[in-house]
Amino acid sequence: MATTKTKTPKKTAKAAANGTLESGDVLTLAEAAAYLRVSQDDVLDMVRTQGLPARQIGSQWRFLKSSLQDWLKNPPRSWNKEAFLALSGVWKDDPYLDEMLKEIYKQRGRPMIEEGE
Numbered sequence: 001m002a003t004t005k006t007k008t009p010k011k012t013a014k015a016a017a018n019g020t021l022e023s024g025d026v027l028t029l030a031e032a033a034a035y036l037r038v039s040q041d042d043v044l045d046m047v048r049t050q051g052l053p054a055r056q057i058g059s060q061w062r063f064l065k066s067s068l069q070d071w072l073k074n075p076p077r078s079w080n081k082e083a084f085l086a087l088s089g090v091w092k093d094d095p096y097l098d099e100m101l102k103e104i105y106k107q108r109g110r111p112m113i114e115e116g117e
Helices: 013-017 029-036 040-050 065-073 081-086 097-108
Strands: 026-028 055-057 060-064
Touching (some): 040 060
């Protein structure tokens, strides 16, 4: 009796277009570390400090492979300490700052100066 081979279904353009995921699209922490060729500790550090896209489900982490690829393609944001400090004082001479602050406090329903200050 002849045996028949079953083909493993390939991801189709239709499946990708309607948003369905194949099992290889969602990676565990170990798989994401292997994919990025770094340690698992480095992956978790990148989640915390560099915005590496991930989801924590209970105590386990999951990574969408396409999101990791997008993250790798895009340059990191330049918001570091030096960039943040460069903004200090930028608003000092803004003629609209006082009005903006008054409006913000008004919308929050709070006075600009707290009682007792």
